[in-house]
Structure formats: C-alpha cells, structure tokens
Amino acid sequence: MLPLTRKRSTLVPASRDRRWFDELPEDVLILICCHCRIxxxxxxxxxxxxxxxxxxEYIATIAPSSARSTFPTSDLLLTRPESPSQYTVPWLKxxxxRHLAAILVDRHRFAHDFAEQRYGIPAEDPYGDALRARIxxxxxxxxxxxxxSQEIYGLRARCVLKSTTDRAWKFVHPSRFKFEVFRQREELILTKRLEYIKGLSDEMVKDYKLMFMLLSSxxxxSISNYGDDYKPWIFDWGCGIDGQRLLRRGNSWLTWFVLYEGPDxxxxxxxxxxxxxxxxxxHIRDRSIExxxxxxKITSEDFISQFLPKEWNDVNEKWHGIxxxxxxxxQKALDERAMAASTDxxxxxxxxxxxQYAECRQLREMSGxxxxVETLSHVPFHIDFRCPEELFQKFCVFREGRSNVITSGPRNNA
Known part of the structure; x- marks a missing residue:
C-alpha cells in the first residue's frame, strides 16, 4: 500500500488541468476548434x-470546418458565402x-398513390430554398x-413576486408560496411574449404560423402506433385523437411545453x-411525459401502466390549466396577427x-x-404516441366490415 504522501503527489489539481489547456499553442487550439461541432x-x-x-480572431478558418463537422452531408446548407468575412459566430448559429427548417421540409412526407405526389422537398434540392427560409x-x-420563458424561470422568486405579502407565504404556507411564484412567473412570461409578438413584422408572424403547422405534423x-411500445398521449382529454390540431391552436399542454423548450x-x-x-x-416524447x-407523487410508469382513456385525469390540473x-x-395572438396581415x-x-414541387418532380422525371440526393433519411423525425383507443376500435370495426363485404361479395353474385 502506497504511503499517503505518495498518493497525493500522483493527483493533478483541477486548476493545473485548466492551465495546461490554456497553455496549448494557438495552432493546436485552432485545430481542436475546427473539429468541434457547433x-x-x-x-x-x-x-x-x-x-x-x-x-x-480565427473564425473565418474555424467556422466552415465546424459547420462541416456538424453537417457532413449538407452541401446546399453550407454553400460558400460570397466573402470569407461572412464566416462569423452569428453565421454558425x-x-x-436553417437545418431544422431543412429537416422539417424534407421529412414532411405523405404518399398519394392516385396522384403520385410526395409532400416534402429534399434538403439538397434548391427548389425548396424559399420555403426553408420562411420555416x-x-x-x-x-x-x-x-x-x-427560460429567462423568467431563471429569476429568483423575489424578483417575480409582486408584493411582500406574496413573499411572506414562504414561511406561513410553503406550498401556496410555491404556487404563487409559478403563477406570477407564467403571467410575466405571457406579458413579455405578447409584447414581443406586437413588435414582430407581418412576415415573421406568417412564417411562424407556417412553421408550426408543419411542426405539428x-x-x-396513427393507427399503426398500437401496443405497449407506444406510450399514450396523456396530456389532454381525447388522448391525442385530434392532437395535431390542438397543438397548433394552443389547446394542448404540449403547446406550452414546445414554447418553453423551443428549438433545442x-x-x-x-x-x-x-x-x-x-x-x-x-427523446421528445419521453421528455414531455417527464x-x-x-x-x-405518482410516477409516470405507474400512471401509464394503469392508464384508461375513458377515465383520463390530470395529475396536476391546477398548474397545467394555467x-x-x-x-x-x-397561439391565438399569433393567429390573429397572421390573419390581420393576410386573408390568403x-x-x-x-x-x-x-x-408545386410535385409538378416540378414530374417534369424532371419526364426530362430525365x-x-x-437524399441525405436525411436517418433522422428520427416523428414523435410517436399510442393510437387513441377510440380511433383504434373504429378502425377495427371498419376493417372487419370491409373484410365481410369482400368475402360475401362473390357468393351474392353466384
């Protein structure tokens, strides 16, 4: 067994580690930065x-390399700017x-066999530049x-509460104090967001609405999402039977969660x-459930294992209601701004x-x-929840009826 003094001598203080990194030559640090993702x-x-x-100082060298490390197959996204001076930290950010827009436009796809149309524009097709810019x-x-939202939730309670009476609840009634802090945080967030929305240009408001419509998809x-591998939509009554519409309109708790978390x-x-x-x-499904x-008091696993759609209840209705x-x-304020800006x-x-892109594709195919190039097929795009029981049962009845018609048809003709 080594003496205690020997053990201490083999340990490297954290401060020495930091000094060692700081003392690296500039060319080595630049090389490290070039291999970093954004x-x-x-x-x-x-x-x-x-x-x-x-x-x-060396952003003109670092930025294109870091961008390529982050998006190795995104040639269109990383089109070289007209001047190297345009390689900046804001450009990287x-x-x-822009890449989230490319994913959203690319992966939003539905096949229509009767028209051979595909809703979705590949990320490497310049045809989608206008839509991607708006998204x-x-x-x-x-x-x-x-x-x-993040800034307000980063404030201390005393910076959020309006009066000394509210602060006194901390010692008299801790649970009421906690709720009051939460309620006034949300009020402050709502006020600041509405002020921000008032200052937005008409074009930015319309672009947000366009983006959110795609995002909800x-x-x-869906019907194929059935079984224990898919967790139920537990956030709203209806269990997701009209989840996309509720999400866009802001009638779902998930809308609040998306607005809080943002693009990250x-x-x-x-x-x-x-x-x-x-x-x-x-990731998104599990983060939202958490x-x-x-x-x-109840764990998510216990709640979901006992989940009955017809007996849906909110585990924290008072907070979630706000x-x-x-x-x-x-969402209503943004919708009203968008409608006022354009009735189209x-x-x-x-x-x-x-x-329009479907027509373009057909013309391209005809001309050879x-x-x-497809570069985003590997992206785990969809956030899959279990198919609502009501919808699944209707599908089963429809499938059974259709099967009976097919099997009985030839006998009637005979």
Whole structure:
C-alpha cells in the first residue's frame, strides 16, 4: 500500500488541468476548434477569455470546418458565402434554424398513390430554398419565445413576486408560496411574449404560423402506433385523437411545453443526439411525459401502466390549466396577427409549395433529370404516441366490415 504522501503527489489539481489547456499553442487550439461541432464550439467559447478571443480572431478558418463537422452531408446548407468575412459566430448559429427548417421540409412526407405526389422537398434540392427560409424564420420566433420563458424561470422568486405579502407565504404556507411564484412567473412570461409578438413584422408572424403547422405534423398517433411500445398521449382529454390540431391552436399542454423548450427539443432528437441510440427516437416524447408529471407523487410508469382513456385525469390540473391557458393566448395572438396581415390561407399553408414541387418532380422525371440526393433519411423525425383507443376500435370495426363485404361479395353474385 502506497504511503499517503505518495498518493497525493500522483493527483493533478483541477486548476493545473485548466492551465495546461490554456497553455496549448494557438495552432493546436485552432485545430481542436475546427473539429468541434457547433454546439461544442459555442460551449468552448464560454470556457475562458483566451479561447473566446482565439475563436473570434480565427473564425473565418474555424467556422466552415465546424459547420462541416456538424453537417457532413449538407452541401446546399453550407454553400460558400460570397466573402470569407461572412464566416462569423452569428453565421454558425443561423445554421441551426436553417437545418431544422431543412429537416422539417424534407421529412414532411405523405404518399398519394392516385396522384403520385410526395409532400416534402429534399434538403439538397434548391427548389425548396424559399420555403426553408420562411420555416427558418419561424424557428427563430420560437427560439425567442422560448428564451423569454427560460429567462423568467431563471429569476429568483423575489424578483417575480409582486408584493411582500406574496413573499411572506414562504414561511406561513410553503406550498401556496410555491404556487404563487409559478403563477406570477407564467403571467410575466405571457406579458413579455405578447409584447414581443406586437413588435414582430407581418412576415415573421406568417412564417411562424407556417412553421408550426408543419411542426405539428411530427406528432403522430396513427393507427399503426398500437401496443405497449407506444406510450399514450396523456396530456389532454381525447388522448391525442385530434392532437395535431390542438397543438397548433394552443389547446394542448404540449403547446406550452414546445414554447418553453423551443428549438433545442427538436435539435436534440433530430440531429444532436446519436440516431443509433434507442432513446433518441423517443427523446421528445419521453421528455414531455417527464415534464408533465413534474414532481407529482405518482410516477409516470405507474400512471401509464394503469392508464384508461375513458377515465383520463390530470395529475396536476391546477398548474397545467394555467400553462394551457397561456399557451392558447400566445397561439391565438399569433393567429390573429397572421390573419390581420393576410386573408390568403395559402400564405400560411405549406401545401402550395409541396404540390408545386410535385409538378416540378414530374417534369424532371419526364426530362430525365435525376432526383435530388437524399441525405436525411436517418433522422428520427416523428414523435410517436399510442393510437387513441377510440380511433383504434373504429378502425377495427371498419376493417372487419370491409373484410365481410369482400368475402360475401362473390357468393351474392353466384
């Protein structure tokens, strides 16, 4: 057994580790930065002043390499700017909403056999640039709405509460104090978000509505989603039977969760996390379920194992009611702004873009032009919940009736 003094001599203090990193030659640090993905590089900028200055000084070299490390197959996204001076940290940050837009436009696909149409434009097809630019604007609006929430939740309770009486509840009635802090946080978030929405341009409001319409399609409770592998939609009465519409309108608790988490929620599942990990494809679903239960006494596993759609109940109705109500007010304010800006429904509906692209594809096929390269097939795009029991039973009845018609048809003819 080594003496105690010997053991101490083999340990390297954390401060020495940091000094060692700081003392690396600049060319080595630049090489490290070039191999970082965007998220990693942005975090690295926060470690110390020297690293931040180095990244700023050599950003024209670091930015294109970091972007390629993050998006190795995205040639269209990483089209070289006209001048190297355009390689900046803001340029790097802008790639995230632009890539989320590319995923949303690419993966939004539904096959129509009768028309041979495909709703969705591949990320490497320049034809979708106009739509992707609008969707990226929508992601930026969602980012700001999320940041407002994160900033308010980062404040201390005394900065949120309006009066000393509210603060006194901390000692007299702790549970009431906790709820009052939560309620006034949500009020403050709602106020600041509505102020932000008033200052938005008409085009940005329409782009947000367009983006959210596409985004809602990622949440699925389809007939094929049946069995214990799919967790039920537990957030609202109806168990997701009309989940996409409720999400867009702000009638669902999930709308509040999306507004709170912002683009990071989708960036993680669609791109940042390893797509080969089993947990990645259900990252958004599982995060939302975890957040919905919060610190309630019942565990999510116990609740879901006993889940009965006809006996649906909210584990924390008082808190969730405020969140749903505020999410509805935000979506309603944006909808009203969008309607005031334009009465043309196609201005906030992506179908026009996709139908026009379907025609373009047909013309290309007729002329022998090869299709655009597919680069996002591996993205775990959909957020899958269990098919609502009511919908599944209707499907079973329909399938049984159709089967009876097919089997009895020839006998009647005979």
């Amino acid at each position: 998220d990693e590089l942005l975090n690295l900028r926060l470690t110390n002043l020297r690293t931040r200055r180095l990244i700023t 802008s790639l995230i909403p 990226a604007n929508g992601w930026c609006v969602l980012r700001r709405l999320s940041n407002i 990622a949440f699925r409770t 929620l989708f960036w993680n599942q669609w791109w940042s996390l390893c797509p080969d990990r089993p947990q990645t494809k259900n 957040a919905w239960f919060g610190k309630s 969140q749903r109500d505020n999410a509805f007010k935000i 429904f196609t201005a906030v509906n992506p179908i026009m873009y996709f139908t 032009t090869p299709p655009a």
